[in-house]
Amino acid sequence: MVPLSFAQQRLWFLGQLEGSSSIYNLPAVLRLEGDLDRGALGAALRDVLERHEVLRTVFTSVEGRPYQDILEASAVGEVLTVAPAAPAGSTADSPAVAEAIAEAARYAFDLSQQVPFRAWLFPCGEREHVLVLLVHHIAGDGWSLGPLARDVSTAYAARCAGGAPAWEPLPVQYADYTLWQRELLGDAGDADSVLSGQLAYWRSVLEGSPQELVLPFDRTRPAVATHRGGNVDLVVPAELHARIAELARAEGVTVFMVFQAALAVLLSRLGAGEDVPIGTPVAGRTDQALDDLVGFFVNTLVLRTDVSGSPSFGEVLRRVRERALDAFSHQDVPFERLVEELAPVRSMARHPLFQVMLALQNNTDPDLDLPGLRASVLPGPLPPAKFDLSLTLQETFEGARPHGVRGQLAYATDLFDHGTVEAIAERFVRVLEAVTARPADPVDRVQVLSAGERERVLVEWNDTARPLAGATLPELLSAQAERTPDAVALVSGDTRLTYAELDTRANRLAHLLTEQGVGPESRVAVFMERSTDMVLALLAAVKAGAAYVPVDPQYPAERIAQMLRDSAPQCVLTHTPTSHLLPETENVPRLVLDEPATQALLTDRPGHAPQPGLLPEHPAYL
Template sequence: EERVLCEVFADVLGLPRVGVDDNFFELGGHSLLATRLVSRVRTALSVELSMRDLFDNPTVTGLAARMEQPGRTRPAVTVRERPDVLPLSFAQRRLWFLNELEGPNPAYHTPMAVRLTGALDQEALRAALGDVVVRHEALRTVFPAHLGQPRQKVLAPEDLSPLLTVTPAGADRTEAIREAALEPFELSSRIPFRATLFTAGPDDHVLLLVLHHIAVDGWSLAPLVRDLSAAYAARCQGKAPDWAPLPVQYADYTLWQDDLLGDKGDSDSDASRQLTYWRSALADLPEELVLPTDRPRPAAVSHVSGEIPLRVPAETHRQLVSLAQEQGSTVFMVLESALAVLLFRLGCGTDIPIGTPVAGRTDDALDELVGFFVNTLVLRTDLSGDPRFVDVLARVKERWLSALAHQDLPFDQLVEDLAPARVMARHPLFQVMFVLQNNSRTELCFPGVNAEPLPVAPLPAKFDLDFSLSEEYGADGSPAGLDGTLNFSAALFDRATAEGIADRFARLLRAVVADPHLGIGELDVLGEAERHRLLVDWQGTAVSVPSMTLSDLFEAQVARDRDAVALEHGETELSYGELNARANRLARHLTGHAVGPEDVVAVRLERSPELVVVLLAVLKTGAAYLPVDPEYPAERIAYMLDDARPALVIDASWLASVDLTGTSDDSGAGTENLPAVNPDHPAYVMYTSGSTGRPKGVVVPHRGVVNWLLWLQEEYGLRTTDRVLQKTPFGFDVSVREFFWPLMTGATLVMAEPGGHKDPVYLAEVIRSRRVTVVHFVPSMLQAFLDEPSAAHCTGLRHVLCSGEALPAQLAARFRAVLDVPLHNLYGPTEASVEVTYSQCGQEGDEASIPIGRPLPNIRVYVLDGGLRPVPVGVAGELYVAGVGLARGYLG
């Protein structure tokens, strides 16, 4: 047995000899050659081995010892008696049904273009193509329906139409090749193979072979090219090719596959056994891998694609080979592990399913046959617990070997049994495919003709992302790099985003081989330029901010024009001087009640001029106001007051005892003897909604609010003629803008009636009749406002600001259709000085989504992963805010 094993090892590896203690994988073995070795051993010694057996015993000595243990042998593929109705293989059946459901799809074409320079014998080529099609029945098979079910019909050689079309190349040969490659097949009546010769001159041609995937797989191209080369050489000499006959045809494999798997309802069948494994392996699989796409998934299936070249240099390839050997794995396993880690770092979670094809040629009788044998496996990788890369590799190896032991179950049967939620625009079970082509490359060889492979335009996308790599080796057998492509769905990704993913994959591979013992969260996926962009270039500009408080900003405007109208409410008007005098009078009163810096004063009032007076007065004492909306439930009010322990609660009854009227000449109306207030004193305490637990009081100092207000004025430029509507309940921090932005600029604060913020009819009337120029809406209220026909008459508006909720793109587009006014989208958590990012909605109305924009001056905003590391552009993470706009913290 050891002698036979040595011969089989050497034959599969292409080596002159192999010793009994030589390691199969260290000699260049990989998963595909391992599959071939197992089938050769089965044929030579009638012994059934698994891939795990070979990985656990990679030497002749070890494998021979393993073979002494009893085990069952699967039946060989042999020539079968043909039934009247020849069924399709399981893989063919899936493609046939997809063809019926979606129509002919070029995504399932396999094109191969070769430039031929030299004296080409077209008649010899025509005859050679016929020889190949006669040799391989799969290439002359059509798929008509029989009683509603597909069947294979192998055409007799005499029934074949001419196989070669010769056409002038024309001015744009590339486009002609692309169109020919995408031309659909009529599977029911035309064979799944065609050849076109584009002629540009007597010695300049391009041969395009297009095959449908229902008849071929990637492995098939090597025997196809070898046979075509041999047939052409023979026909040039006036002879027929002298081939050894093929042991079986594809139809024999189809019948064998049915017998091998058996009935999945039979618990003793291979189909049942393998299905049981896959049910367990894929239990609770995520319905969809949430990739960092540029657009939402369309409702209808789209195969529009793009393609990015992938290149791994020889040195990295060498290190990948070395790492694989050190860890008792293969380059495929290392690459698959790296891709799973990349998807994890791109925000896809810790449960990563990736599709990968297996050759499906588990019998050496199939090695030289053209046909569709490939099956798709779902390799699920668990990345939880922040494992090291070598730990992930061990997990992938274990999963892969188990999957290979259950590789015969057709993918379509698995999908049918698991019955995942089906979405036409999404591939079931996985959306990312990984392919490593490590079968030997065979090039067309025609006597007297130079053959140069040509790229064909990207085929339509079958998956969201499809990584395909081929290993290259030098003449001395040393690793020479990996070449391939990333095919991406252009319906989901911009080209720049796909390029970024490809770059990150290459960067991650370099990080993996540099230190495979790092935790996967530590492996670098950001380039220096991107890191600088995220951490520096895209952050808020550092600007100097005067050391002022909110009351300082207001008082500076009072000094500029005390007679201007500061506030309107119904028929009531207050000038800046009157408002300031009342606020000063109340502030003096509060200090007399021991209210001062760092205190909290609860304010429980309805919207009114008195509310504005109270807020200003509290700020002038250095205390922070705590808004307590009278409409809050009694339980929330009680909780807030108990939690905040305010020094004072100001409500309507308390305020009624205080005389606020007077002029600036009244004693007590000035700012004398008021406490010194500095920008680090708290301005207000705003409670969170409590949606994620108990509400928390957020303490916000003056410094951040002043920074924000000064930016507002710099960016949007309120004029003294502007009129700002105050409609937001003051328990929401957006009200801070409505109160204090107009009062620091000389504009007029127009106050809505209590409860008016809920009534779009009333709001439209107020905006129109009170000549409001600036207003804020949460998106849901903006929607209701636009539903009111009179909203279109609010033509005096200069700026409309949105925040508080996500702004849907459809709503922004509708706004533009109703009002010709700039619409601004802002974002900020309660734990910041109202807002930290901003953007202006575009004027075209074609955005897929509305961004929250970029940080304000002196603000830094980071999107970080669970390990507080910056995530790449487009990747979801947690939003972190830093800088002057950050709140002091939670109360207490």
């Protein structure tokens, strides 16, 4: 029995944990125009199944351990499903056809019973079809779609000519790679093994790495990710692409390293901190014999980027280069084995070790060359979101000259709105503009906001001016008491006062203050702890026309004395628990609100508001 590769093992485990799903499907969608021989196409797909063992493998388990069970091609059955003809007038771009393509791409393989390869043919007219080739990730990767399309083309041409494909046998099969991988890496318990040495490197490099990046989410992360995704296009113009390439040459780094450093700077400026782990895929085809093989070879590296200490972008590039070169020289450890070894806190809500992926794509689109047909790649349905954010970039060239970069920023809709990710994509390009123009500037000065965003933040959001009514605070309170006299206005412990009660009690205390000479332009000090009486005291001072001066009893005695001298209050309102902390003040009366004598005076005062001739321009608080 052949074991699974480490990459396959993790997908098998996720399948056991989450059940069959389409999360790890790899669809290729192609428009075929011309005279199609359906019989030849079906035979060609069976030929490809015969050629690549991994496409006719099911994944069984014995006592909980998974194994590859390679079937004979004759035991697989038909892998091509031909759909009924679409309604007259339908094209490959019709909504009904698009929905059928999406449904095919969502097909959930039962890997224990079904081979991880299927195809659908959708007729859209006599001379137009859509072909969907679907490979589960456990049997293929992005690179694999190239040799798959090439072999389908060869086999179709042979079948149309009435023969079988006469291709050279593959030097190895995926099962051979699986056994070789385990032999190469050795055992983690062997101190001299490749696996042991590289695991030690990754343990050291990733020690203390953040388990989860803080990003500008629009929503709280759910307990279990739905993997629903969205996509935003991104374009780096040719002139900027040329500057990126020139900066890479000057600093002795790759273009990918410039993108990685710029992405880390952007994420840091958006709140991710100064330690930014980013995942990136590597082809994993370390031997030429694997280049034409369909299979799951791609590996994932975690590149930890340090932007601490206000470095220049040039310094960030030097840090990125040093770590990236070390990482690439230790790329043999499968990411799945690394997760198992480092044992981060497991979560069904996020990807382990990193949540942002960066890929500089150099895979070619699947290119079918079928006799009598013109084949073109159609955009497939949006893939599931495996990460919070995933940035995929592809350089274009005019001859040898940089001609721009196309990109897509995929995102988890659990966390982000489309507009938020559009802004992030725009800011990434803006960061590239800034750091290529002035690489010696500190990265914490890089401007990630557009002029419009800066205007919104600094001006619009700070424009707090509002039209004000000409009424004073006592008038507003009295009007509210008339509108809702029985509504609760104040709660303190077990005490609850309605607006009518609060207004009446504040009015009585205000009358008592006016008898002490309090009025507009005078000041009343309030020296008490938070309580119902403190709120009454503040309101009464204003109703009497004065400005209130809050003095915290917790202040040092010198500070209290200084405040009272400086404000020169007409009166001090206090409580029995705090009155003894008041310094002696000459000619400044004090009213202890909870003393019986004061309560008796208040009972005899009117419940309506005094009329001190108060204007909105008079001070209310000092």
